[in-house]
Amino acid sequence: MKAEQAATLLARTPLFAGLDASELLALGACAGRRTYQKGEHIFHQGDTGDAVFVLAEGRVKVIFASPEGDEMILATLQPPDVFGELALIDGGPRSASIQTLEPTTVLTLTRATLLELIARHPAVTDLVLRSLGRLVRRMMAQAGDLVFLDLHGRVAKLLLRMIEDRAAHSDGRPSLELRLTQSDLAAMVGGSRQSVNQILHHFERRGYLRLKGQTVIVQDLEALRRRAGS
Amino acid sequence: MKAEQAATLLARTPLFAGLDASELLALGACAGRRTYQKGEHIFHQGDTGDAVFVLAEGRVKVIFASPEGDEMILATLQPPDVFGELALIDGGPRSASIQTLEPTTVLTLTRATLLELIARHPAVTDLVLRSLGRLVRRMMAQAGDLVFLDLHGRVAKLLLRMIEDRAAHSDGRPSLELRLTQSDLAAMVGGSRQSVNQILHHFERRGYLRLKGQTVIVQDLEALRRRAGS
DNA sequence: AAACGTGAGTAACGTAGGTCACGCTGCAGT
DNA sequence: ACTGCAGCGTGACCTACGTTACTCACGTTT
Numbered sequence: 001m002k003a004e005q006a007a008t009l010l011a012r013t014p015l016f017a018g019l020d021a022s023e024l025l026a027l028g029a030c031a032g033r034r035t036y037q038k039g040e041h042i043f044h045q046g047d048t049g050d051a052v053f054v055l056a057e058g059r060v061k062v063i064f065a066s067p068e069g070d071e072m073i074l075a076t077l078q079p080p081d082v083f084g085e086l087a088l089i090d091g092g093p094r095s096a097s098i099q100t101l102e103p104t105t106v107l108t109l110t111r112a113t114l115l116e117l118i119a120r121h122p123a124v125t126d127l128v129l130r131s132l133g134r135l136v137r138r139m140m141a142q143a144g145d146l147v148f149l150d151l152h153g154r155v156a157k158l159l160l161r162m163i164e165d166r167a168a169h170s171d172g173r174p175s176l177e178l179r180l181t182q183s184d185l186a187a188m189v190g191g192s193r194q195s196v197n198q199i200l201h202h203f204e205r206r207g208y209l210r211l212k213g214q215t216v217i218v219q220d221l222e223a224l225r226r227r228a229g230s
Numbered sequence: 231m232k233a234e235q236a237a238t239l240l241a242r243t244p245l246f247a248g249l250d251a252s253e254l255l256a257l258g259a260c261a262g263r264r265t266y267q268k269g270e271h272i273f274h275q276g277d278t279g280d281a282v283f284v285l286a287e288g289r290v291k292v293i294f295a296s297p298e299g300d301e302m303i304l305a306t307l308q309p310p311d312v313f314g315e316l317a318l319i320d321g322g323p324r325s326a327s328i329q330t331l332e333p334t335t336v337l338t339l340t341r342a343t344l345l346e347l348i349a350r351h352p353a354v355t356d357l358v359l360r361s362l363g364r365l366v367r368r369m370m371a372q373a374g375d376l377v378f379l380d381l382h383g384r385v386a387k388l389l390l391r392m393i394e395d396r397a398a399h400s401d402g403r404p405s406l407e408l409r410l411t412q413s414d415l416a417a418m419v420g421g422s423r424q425s426v427n428q429i430l431h432h433f434e435r436r437g438y439l440r441l442k443g444q445t446v447i448v449q450d451l452e453a454l455r456r457r458a459g460s
Numbered sequence: 461a462a463a464c465g466t467g468a469g470t471a472a473c474g475t476a477g478g479t480c481a482c483g484c485t486g487c488a489g490t
Numbered sequence: 491a492c493t494g495c496a497g498c499g500t501g502a503c504c505t506a507c508g509t510t511a512c513t514c515a516c517g518t519t520t
Contacts, residue, residue, distance in 0.1 A: 064370055066378040068459065074370070089356075090363040095370055125355050126319075132362045133320040139369035140294055140304070140325055146376040147420035148296040151477065181497060190377035192478055197499065214497095229298065380506070411467060422508055427469065443468095 003028040006107055009056050012080040015127050027117060032108040042098040042106065049087040049094045050111040055079045058104025061184065063097040073187040074142070076101065076180065078166070085131065088114070101179065146190055149229055154189040155199045156228035159209070163218060175217045203227075233258035236337055239286050242310040245357050257347060262338040272328040272336065279317040279324045280341040285309045288334025291414065293327040303417040304372070306331065306410070308396070315361065318344070331409070376420055379459055384419040385429045386458035389439070393448060405447040433457075 006028030010016040016024065033056075036042060043049055045065055055077055062074040062083065074096060077083055087094045088111055118124050145154055163174050178185070186196040200216075203209050208224050210217045218224065236258030240246040246254065261284075266272060273279055275295055285307055292304040292313065304326060307313055317324045318341055348354050375384055393406050408415070412430070416423040430446075433439050438454050440447045448454065 064374055066374060066459070068378070070378050072374060072377050074373075086363055086366055089359045092363070092367070095367055122352075125359075129319045129355075129359065129362065132359065132366060133316055133322070135366050136316055136362060136369060137322070137325055139366060139373060143304075143369060143373045143376060144294055144296060144302060146373060147302050148298070148300050183497080193498090194479085194500080195477055198477095201499085229296070382506095412469095413467080423468090424470085424509085425507060431469080 002033065003031075006031045006033070006056075009054060009080055009107065013054060013082050015082050015124070015131060018123060018127065019121065023117075023121070027109070027113070028107075030109065030113040032110075033105060034108060035105040036100045036103070038100055038102050038104075040100050040104075042100065042104075043084070043094050045094055045097045047087075047094045048091075049084060050091075051108045052082060052084045052088055052111075052114060053098075054107040054109070055081045055083070056105045056107055058100055058102040059179070060098050060100050060104060063099055063187075064095070065097065071187055072190060073184060075138075076188075082131070085128065086135070089128070089132070151189060151191045151195055152199050152202070153228050154191070155185070155196060156203070156208075156224045157230070158185065158189055159216060159218070160221075160224055160228055160230075163221075173217055173219060174221065175215060177215045179214055181214075232263065233261075236261045236263070236286075239284060239310055239337065243284060243312050245312050245354070245361060248353060248357065249351065253347075253351070257339070257343070258337075260339065260343040262340075263335060264338060265335040266330045266333070268330055268332050268334075270330050270334075272330065272334075273314070273324050275324055275327045277317075277324045278321075279314060280321075281314060281338045282312060282318055282341075282344060283314045283328075284337040284339070285311045285313070286335045286337055288330055288332040289409070290328050290330050290334060293329055293417075294325070295327065301417055302420060303414060305368075306418075312361070315358065316365070319358070319362070381419060381421045381425055382429050382432070383458050384421070385415070385426060386433070386454045387460070388415065388419055389446060389448070390451075390454055390458055390460075393451075403447050403449060404451065405445060407445045409444055411444075 003025055007021070007024040010019075010024050010027055010031075016027065019027070031054075032051075034042075036058075042053065042060065045063070056079055059076055059078045060083075061076045063071050064074050065071045083098060084094070086092075145157060149157065159176065162178070163176050166176065180188075182196050182200070183193045186193045189196065200209075200211060203224070204211050206223070208218070208220045208227070210219060233255055237251070237254040240249075240254050240257055240261075246257065249257070262281075263286075264272075266288075272283065272290065275293070286309055289306055289308045290313075291306045293301050294304050295301045313328060314324070316322075375387060379387065389406065392408070393404050396406065410418075412426050413423045416426040419426065430439075430441060433454070434441050436453070438448070438450045438457070440449060
């Protein structure tokens with residue numbers, strides 16, 4: 001029952017999509033399930049971790065913090081994203097914290113069950129490699145943006161990226177329900193809340209987009225792209 | 231002959247250190263060898279690549295460039311560092327360029343011979359995973375530094391990092407032969423050449439270090455650490 | 461020697477963007 | 491109804507850095 005639900009979720013992830021039905025069921029049976037309220041931490045940077053998580057419901061943010069306590073948001077995740085692989089593969093501490101943005105439920109897979117899975121299905125290793133590869137490329141792009149683009153560019157790029165994979169195209173114009181505070185946006189681009197506020201309004205004044213509470217309706221995608229340098 | 235030299239080099243890399251002597255010899259025999267002059271490119275960002283390189287002699291810099299042509303130096307490598315794994319594991323384009331800083335010779339291992347190796351020694355996969363994991367962590371730290379630290383902090387941190395793994399402790403005081411121009415240093419911390427110049431002299435005036443051409447003698451490690459926020 | 465290129469050192473100036481310090485709104489709890 | 495509190499909107503500063511534009515000290519080449 002639960003295992004079946006879990007299996008259908010797992011089937012949607014790039015990591016486990018290749019497995020056959022029986023294998024998915026077995027994996028789903030091994031998976032734990034946890035629920036969190038809005039604002040809770042699933043794990044903290046620096047923890048030792050031996051589990052991978054599959055997001056079943058709700059959204060979370062990935063937070064990288066400096067020793068001084070400043071925080072930078074590396075990404076927001078939504079089902080069926082997977083997180084926590086990094087600490088697992090090298091046994092090191094968790095490199096970032098995970099905090100829920102909404103009531104959330106996740107599946108947990110322990111290192112042991114994954115090793116077992118890999119023993120039976122060597123192809124999974126390749127998928128893990130690819131997912132890590134994507135991570136490296138994303139982080140390189142992030143670092144590049146921080147040195148090559150000004151804050152306007154980074155905000156524009158962030159909006160474009162979020163539109164790419166979360167857009168609801170209501171009536172032609174791509175509209176984006178952020179469901180993030182401006183403080184969160186600021187932490188994603190490495191700027192201050194105030195500057196992000198200014199920049200959003202700047203874009204609105206120029207006619208690139210319209211702001212309505214926490215949703216953004218993009219009017220001029222091309223202008224945004226230009227401003228993002230791409 | 232050549233294969234033996236290659237084998238001893240491979241044995242020093244973390245990736246292949248675990249292999250037994252005969253396996254190393256076989257691998258060394260499969261390896262190609264190339265030499266470059268100072269300033270040449272070994273490959274370019276965007277190329278399609280199906281080889282991994284092992285640095286045998288000389289130093290290289292890893293360059294990440296923006297579409298507009300601005301460049302950021304992600305790292306400098308020295309023997310027995312390995313590079314080029316990323317494009318190999320996911321078949322994607324090379325994510326950065328490699329340019330030699332000195333006359334350089336490298337070994338090349340094709341995708342085919344590596345797949346073969348992995349088939350015989352599954353443990354190698356784990357090492358590849360770990361090396362990718364290190365890469366992700368390094369890039370996250372890099373991105374974090376860019377948002378959390380000011381330029382002074384990033385320069386201090388860069389010096390500390392280079393001292394860590396390249397220091398010649400002449401007479402107690404750690405001394406560091408950079409063999410990099412200030413322009414290169416600037417590209418490593420995401421600043422302008424002039425600012426880096428100023429900051430180095432600022433540190434010298436404060437007594438943190440002494441500058442002598444391209445070598446840096448650190449006088450007050452603790453002060454540098456403080457300035458780097460760690 | 462003259463000419464040229466490369467790397468280092470300085471200074472003047474402008475500005476992107478951080479910080480501080482407000483006020484406003486809407487909502488949850490008592 | 492009153493009191494927080496979270497999120498947004500805006501203004502007045504101030505400063506860290508980039509940019510531009512020189513100079514000087516070297517090697518190398520012609």
